[in-house]
Amino acid sequence: MGRYSRLHEIRRMDPARDYAEILRLISAYEFPWDYRQGVSVAFLRDYGVPRISVLLDRTQEFERAGQKRYDDTVLIGYEMAVDGFDSERGRAAARHLNRIHGKYRIPNEDFRYVLATTVVGPKRWIDRFGWRPLCAQEVQALVETGRKTGAMMGIEGVPETYEGFERLLDSYEERMFAYDPANRRVANATFRVIASWYPRPLRPLVARVALAVLDEPLLAALGFRPQPRWVRSSASAALRLRARCVRRLPPRPRRFPARPRPRTYPFGWRLDDLGPHWARSRPVEPLPDETDGATRQRAAAPDSGGRTPAPGCRRPAGSS
Numbered sequence: 612m613g614r615y616s617r618l619h620e621i622r623r624m625d626p627a628r629d630y631a632e633i634l635r636l637i638s639a640y641e642f643p644w645d646y647r648q649g650v651s652v653a654f655l656r657d658y659g660v661p662r663i664s665v666l667l668d669r670t671q672e673f674e675r676a677g678q679k680r681y682d683d684t685v686l687i688g689y690e691m692a693v694d695g696f697d698s699e700r701g702r703a704a705a706r707h708l709n710r711i712h713g714k715y716r717i718p719n720e721d722f723r724y725v726l727a728t729t730v731v732g733p734k735r736w737i738d739r740f741g742w743r744p745l746c747a748q749e750v751q752a753l754v755e756t757g758r759k760t761g762a763m764m765g766i767e768g769v770p771e772t773y774e775g776f777e778r779l780l781d782s783y784e785e786r787m788f789a790y791d792p793a794n795r796r797v798a799n800a801t802f803r804v805i806a807s808w809y810p811r812p813l814r815p816l817v818a819r820v821a822l823a824v825l826d827e828p829l830l831a832a833l834g835f836r837p838q839p840r841w842v843r844s845s846a847s848a849a850l851r852l853r854a855r856c857v858r859r860l861p862p863r864p865r866r867f868p869a870r871p872r873p874r875t876y877p878f879g880w881r882l883d884d885l886g887p888h889w890a891r892s893r894p895v896e897p898l899p900d901e902t903d904g905a906t907r908q909r910a911a912a913p914d915s916g917g918r919t920p921a922p923g924c925r926r927p928a929g930s931s
Contacts, residue, residue: 612862617641618746626748630755631695637733637749638692640862643869645741646733647685651805653732654684655825657725658798659784659832661791666715668793672887673800677905681804682873685884688883689871696759703882705763711886712764720783722766727780730757730773738800740850742858767900788832795834808874820846 617640621633638646658664663891667673672680712722730753738744745753754773761769770776802821806814822830823838823846830837837843863869876884883891 614858614860614862615743617862618743621748622746624748626751626755630752630759633749634692634756635868637752639868639870640865641795642737642741644655645737648740649733649736650685650688650729652736652825653728655798655801655833656728656732656780656784656829658801659788659829660721660724661789661794662718662787663721663725664791664793664797667716667797670887673797673804677800677804678807679875681801682871682875684887685699685871686873686876686880687818690764690885691760694754696763702763702901705760705898706895707766707882707885707890709898710895711890713893713896714889719767721766722861723761723768723779724783724787725884726757726761726764726766726769727776727783729760730776731755731780734773740847740854742854762900763898771893784828788828790834793833794832798833810859820849823847824850887896 613881617636621636625631626633658667673821687704687708691701691708694700696702696705734745734750734753749774754771754776757776758769758771760766802818805821806817811815819838819842822835823843825833827837838846873880
């Protein structure tokens with residue numbers, strides 16, 4: 612397989628039909644690290660909106676269990692997508708996500724904005740720091756993924772094109788970005804989680820690089836000063852050097868897809884493990900398109916799936 616073989620494969624696919632498979636190729640084979648960074652920066656953008664960060668700060672989940680909060684966010688997205696959004700596993704994850712959000716009175720426009728960050732964020736990061744830019748089919752697959760997620764969450768007014776998502780994100784941030792102490796507290800808690808993944812001597816450097824790749828409007832909303840020009844230039848140069856090196860590597864073998872490696876769940880997880888502990892006691896509501904009685908009954912049933920094994924781990928022989 613050549614370095615661009617998967618790109619040729621993706622260009623032959625139909626994003627309207629194959630968006631879940633294209634997303635899997637993007638996130639598990641072509642750009643696993645870059646896609647994860649793009650999503651991480653996307654969630655940081657949410658903290659620039661006081662209405663969102665005050666709610667997150669009030670839950671104290673980032674302060675008390677920041678690593679779990681990060682892992683849960685990644686894993687719910689993984690559960691929704693890994694077998695396809697219309698699979699029972701994907702739909703169960705969407706019901707669980709709605710069960711968590713159902714406790715709070717969150718405006719529809721905030722949901723739309725957060726959804727837009729998950730579409731625009733990965734594209735902007737990959738186009739800037741990836742080993743190649745996304746092709747048209749990959750961009751449309753991100754759009755279709757966002758639209759499908761929005762439909763499963765009951766979000767109204769979801770854009771139909773990438774340009775629509777981008778306009779929504781930019782206009783919302785222009786109106787809503789503003790500094791609040793809660794913004795900085797939630798961002799600091801998240802940076803502490805990210806820095807903890809690295810040896811202690813490297814953590815100050817990691818923090819500076821993380822700040823160096825953020826744009827000034829976001830930094831101002833989070834209460835951070837821009838890094839010196841030389842730090843920003845060095846960080847960008849290092850990431851572009853990484854991209855040139857990755858471009859010369861052979862493609863990831865199909866038998867070795869990138870998978871989440873959650874530090875919170877080294878031995879695997881159940882869907883009910885994800886999210887706050889109180890979510891388990893909330894009712895599970897059917898998704899917006901689940902209207903028949905049989906589907907409602909399945910939606911209301913508790914998660915009966917087995918524990919998802921951690922990557923590289925196996926179930927004991929004979930276990931279910």
